[in-house]
Amino acid sequence: MTNDLAYHYSIPSTVQRIETQTNIFLSHYNEDAVKEVSCFFWGKLKEPYLTAKCLTTLSKVVRSRFALSPQEIAAMRDPIVTAGAGKMRFEAFSSCNGIYARLDILPEGLDGEFLSSGTTNVDFNEPMINALTGILKQDEVFLSVGQKEVILEKQGEQVVERKVTLPTRWIKGLTSVQLYLAEMDEVCKLTKLQTIQLFQTLPKGTIRTAYYLTMRAGKAIFTPASMDGAIMIGGLHRIRLLESLLPFIDSFSVYATPDRQASAFVLSIGALRFVFSLSADPYRGFSGEGNVLDNLTDNIPLEWIRGANHLLKANEEFNPTLFSLENDIEFETVDSLCASLSAMGLLGYDLTTRQHFYRRLPYKPERIASLNPRLKNARKLIEKEEVELLTTTPAYIEARVKGTNVWHTVLIDEQTQRCTCQWFTDHRGMRGPCKHILSVKILTENMEASSY
Template identity: 50%
Template sequence: MIHYRYGQPSVLFKSVQHENLLLSNYSEVQKSSEAPCFFWGKLNNPFLVSRCLIALSNVVQSGFSLSPAELAKLKDPIVTAGNGKLRFEGFSQCAGVYARLDILPDGLDGEFIAHGTTNVDFNQPMISALGSIRQQEQLILSVGSKDLTLHKEGVKISEKKVPLPLKWIKGLTTVQIFLSEAAISHTFNKLQTLQLFQGIPKGPVKNDYYLVSRGNRPMFSPLKSPAAVCIGGLHRLRLLEPLLPYMDKLCVFSHPQMQSTTWQLYFGSLRFSLSLSRESWRGFSGEGAALESLIEDVPDSWVDAMDKYSYANQEFNPSLLAVEEGLDFRHVDQLTARLAAMGLLGFDLDDNRFFYRRLPYRLDRIMSLNPRMKDAERLITEGKVQILSNKEGKVDARVEGSGVLHTVVLEGEKARCTCAWFSKYQGDRGVCKHILAVKKMRTNS
């Protein structure tokens, strides 16, 4: 006899205007076919949710290094339902600003019928409907595999699923890696935050600014000082200004190498975070942050097993996973990097956990989104990499380029190359294909 265990019961929702029967579906470790609905229910604070979604839409419609024509192309938030939470994510058009709204379990009164992710286009009717929501007004939200719908005072506004931009998948890879490496640096109350934002200069800011605290008062300074947090493109923080009157507190998280900063606002059962890339012209989609984690060969079966584990659990802490399952920490990091490289993982700073996005599982996406790694593998396959010496922690190698022979030296954690890419970026945009090729050959030989 086979017993089927359903994660959620089937539910009949009744309201004055609607009746909806949502049937539960069965799934073990394998992913089931897409359920028609992931979540259906009331929002406990629809006014604040609507303001946060409008702010997220403003981020998606903004751009800090693009023309007006390029800005008009994409307006699509990603919506993920899982583990009692709804998460809305989006990037600016230049992919240098990442925003996310997390609606926590206390902010929802409904049922999660299935775990899932969809990508919808917020058009003007949806923005207008969100803008018209008043305090204490009731709002029903449904999120499904094909659409997202608001039910408001007898009016239904739906947005259909649209393709997920490739640039966003690349950005999801980098920003989640940066988030997983970030640490909290400051916590400010509402008054401190309002005072801080009053110090943002008018107009675009070309030079770096630094977040410092003098006494109990935080401020932005153009002068670098010890323990200061570096912020490039400070003017991008103005995207948070419409939400400041409603916030309870602000937490600032910084990357250890200052590659990004994340500004997280708290509103009871809601969190809104804004992550900024190092400079306003630099998008998260081109950072190359995942490259180092992709060097060592990992069996496809391991990646597939990690995908199934993530899908079944929806959230996990990689260190705890390694301890509980007796796995090597390095292998777990490599596996999470590969799932992130397919856009399948996000990172929750407060919970210190990855969360799962249900996107198409495609191993070939890893290489298609990381062309430098693909080029490095081609250099090895074509026999263009020669390791001359490898002793006492130092590697000396030659890599054949286009009519030139590059010298690569690895020494401890440091690496250098004579190519133009390394000379220009000095490792700030990820390592070059020549260093990648030498590291991969050394590691997998």
């Protein structure tokens, strides 16, 4: 698989200013489009100044690098935009993939027409971002995702083709981050004043050790001391990217996974929601977590994924039970499909509504499915007959799996899964299962399926 993808932007994204009216034209590209969609949305932003502030913050996240050396060149990535169901969602990761950021523009923040629904890349170039900073509170701003009029067929029209590195880390990040978000619960909700006071407790400079967010005497603080119920935040300095938005927020909600290792913050700003999620540490990008691998052991045919793409609309809430009833599909089948859709990044998660939403990724399903080497290596172990099942009961599995000049022991029960390999020793399941555990799970699931 090539590491480069040609983005065919008909024109660069631009911001045009005419007196007090500003028009934002976001050029788009979709690798997996069934047909060319000239325009997804055209209309007026009801809160243009705040939207511009949020988009500028999103661009700062994209250009941030918290785990890469200065010598590494991190090209700017183009965010993806999901348009549909009356909403617009702009999603992006930091270059190091340790921060996930999303701007949701809710229906009350838009006054326009959704000409099509779907998910697409948009050109987020530097001149356009610079122009966003010049938008004033009294300005009228119109947003176009794509061109309202198709001009590609004009004779002699130049097509801008920009070679970019395929953001495979972004795609893998989308498959992982929504599983973390779906596990999270709201820990606290702060007012604007409480949030500003919280950020005043941020230490200066780059923070090398883990810090914790905790409540003390009814006040939220960041502290280096761990205590019961505190949320661990590795690389606390990353949260400074939100400081420019604090004067405009209505509330600041804090979410965390049950183990308090991953966190997310939701800034409510009028008709906007800005989601900011951090990996456990700066050196741990969401793309490498591997928490989706357990959900990919069922080999769901790509035809099912394509079928879901035809049935589901972008930004539509995905309710597995309702989907099963409406389409006369067995609950177990929909559960497997839901797991695969999540693991392939086709389902996102909205913390405020506690619901999954559908996104039609602008990358071919075949490309997404090829991004998990541990899963591919696990299937190779089965093909080479290098997995031996010693004990298989509903409550306990013991197996031997061939490694490099050694056989590893895999133990799986109702509570835990363990392996004697170095990967498991290093990570203890914190970054998903190793290929040996995966191979045992796939083999036993295949045997159970064939027995019916």
